[in-house]
Amino acid sequence: MRKLFIVMLAMMMTVTSFAQGEKTLKRKVAIGRFTNETQYAKGVFYEKENDPIAKQALDILSAKLAASGKFILLERDGLEELVAEAGSDMQQVGADYIILGSVTKFGRKVEGDHGVFTETKTQTVEAGVSIRLVEVATGLIIYSEEASGYAETTSKQTLGYGGTSSYDATLSDEAISAAMTQLVENIINKCMDKPWRGYLLSIEDGSYIISGGKSQGIEEGATFVLYKKGKMVKNPQTGMDVELPGTKLGTLTVLSSVGDTPETEISFCTYEGTELQANELSNYYILEK
Numbered sequence: 001m002r003k004l005f006i007v008m009l010a011m012m013m014t015v016t017s018f019a020q021g022e023k024t025l026k027r028k029v030a031i032g033r034f035t036n037e038t039q040y041a042k043g044v045f046y047e048k049e050n051d052p053i054a055k056q057a058l059d060i061l062s063a064k065l066a067a068s069g070k071f072i073l074l075e076r077d078g079l080e081e082l083v084a085e086a087g088s089d090m091q092q093v094g095a096d097y098i099i100l101g102s103v104t105k106f107g108r109k110v111e112g113d114h115g116v117f118t119e120t121k122t123q124t125v126e127a128g129v130s131i132r133l134v135e136v137a138t139g140l141i142i143y144s145e146e147a148s149g150y151a152e153t154t155s156k157q158t159l160g161y162g163g164t165s166s167y168d169a170t171l172s173d174e175a176i177s178a179a180m181t182q183l184v185e186n187i188i189n190k191c192m193d194k195p196w197r198g199y200l201l202s203i204e205d206g207s208y209i210i211s212g213g214k215s216q217g218i219e220e221g222a223t224f225v226l227y228k229k230g231k232m233v234k235n236p237q238t239g240m241d242v243e244l245p246g247t248k249l250g251t252l253t254v255l256s257s258v259g260d261t262p263e264t265e266i267s268f269c270t271y272e273g274t275e276l277q278a279n280e281l282s283n284y285y286i287l288e289k
Contacts, residue, residue, distance in 0.1 A: 025196040025288055026216045028262060029065065030074040030095035034058045035102040053172070057103050057129055060177050064184045070192060072215060072262045094263055097191050098134040103127065104146060108171070124152040127175035131183050133190055137197055137285075138243070143190045149178025198286040200226065201266060203278045210286055213257035213265025222254045224286045226273060249274040252286060 034054040036042075065071050074095050105128030110121060126148060133143035151174035196216075202209045212218050230244030250273010259265030276284065 024070065024192070024217065025212075026070060026072050027097060027191050027196065028074055028095040028216070029071045029097045029099060029191065031058060031062060031065075031099045032101075034061075036106070037102045037104050038106045040106040053103050053106055053176075056173060057101060057176050057180070060173065060180050061099070061101065061131075061184070064177075064180060065187070068184075068188055070188060074263070095136055096197065098136060099187070100132045100134065102130050103176070104130045105148065106172075106175075120154060122152055122154045123171060124150065125171040125175040126150050127172070127179050129176060129179040129183065131187065133187055135194075143186060145183055145186065147179045147182040149175045149180070149182070151175040151178060196288040198224065200276075200281050200284045200286065202281065203276065207255075208252055208269045208271045210252060210254075210267050210269055211265075213259045213262075213267055215262045215265060218254055218257055218267050220254055220256060223289055224252045224254075224269075225289055226250050226252055226271070226276075227285055227287060229283050229285060246285065249276070249284070251289075 033049075034057045035048075036051045036054040038053070040053060062073055066073060105126065108123065108125045110123050127150075128146060128148045130146040131144065132141050134140070135142045151171045153171060198211045200208060200210055210224070226249045227246035228249055230246045232241050232243055234240070235242050250271055252269040252271050255268045255270060257265060257267040
């Protein structure tokens with residue numbers, strides 16, 4: 001008999017509903033390699049780059065986000081180093097959001113109960129996962145949380161008959177998945193709270209080229225609003241730079257899209273609005289209507 005704790009049915013139904021809901025523009029999410037901050041399975045020949053627990057957590061999160069139908073997932077090994085190198089120009093990461101995570105707790109135990117005619121053995125695994133969600137446009141951590149999950153299995157023998165159980169490796173997946181399920185809905189909501197954002201890449205012979213294409217849900221005839229970035233000011237309380245709201249300049253209408261991968265997709269548009277400066281394209285951004 002197997003029990004899985006802290007996996008809420010209502011939460012699972014909410015995640016499923018995202019995949020079945022109305023069509024929306026997909027966000028690009030870069031998932032960095034998870035780290036294992038526990039001492040579990042760290043022997044003499046341990047290799048950080050091939051940590052099985054960290055890889056389990058990454059694969060489970062990727063599967064859950066992909067199942068929502070809301071994201072294009074971009075795996076980026078060494079993402080933290082890339083972010084550090086990018087500094088304030090985080091757009092070179094090529095994503096709307098960055099997820100950084102770690103397994104903060106992992107342990108298993110085996111308990112037995114011996115009777116006159118019966119013997120029962122219960123295996124329990126507990127896992128803790130921590131997540132940070134960074135918005136690339138601002139460089140701010142917009143969501144940070146930790147959750148724990150549990151999984152167990154029980155075997156029973158009567159007069160020497162019944163199931164016997166060695167260590168059940170699937171319990172690791174179940175415990176990590178239980179912890180991750182608690183975080184996924186919040187990750188989805190935080191990413192979808194803000195409108196889809198794109199960028200004006202080039203102006204060629206009267207055609208306006210923007211980032212993004214069909215894999216994100218951009219279709220011919222779609223219209224977007226073009227803004228000029230607001231002024232950057234420093235908040236004296238936090239010492240952080242804050243971008244003021246942008247100024248609406250006009251609208252872009254998609255004519256066609258090209259590109260083989262989500263990273264290389266672009267769309268060609270017409271534009272109506274205030275005249276733009278072709279040598280200052282980094283000062284503009286695009287939002288869905």
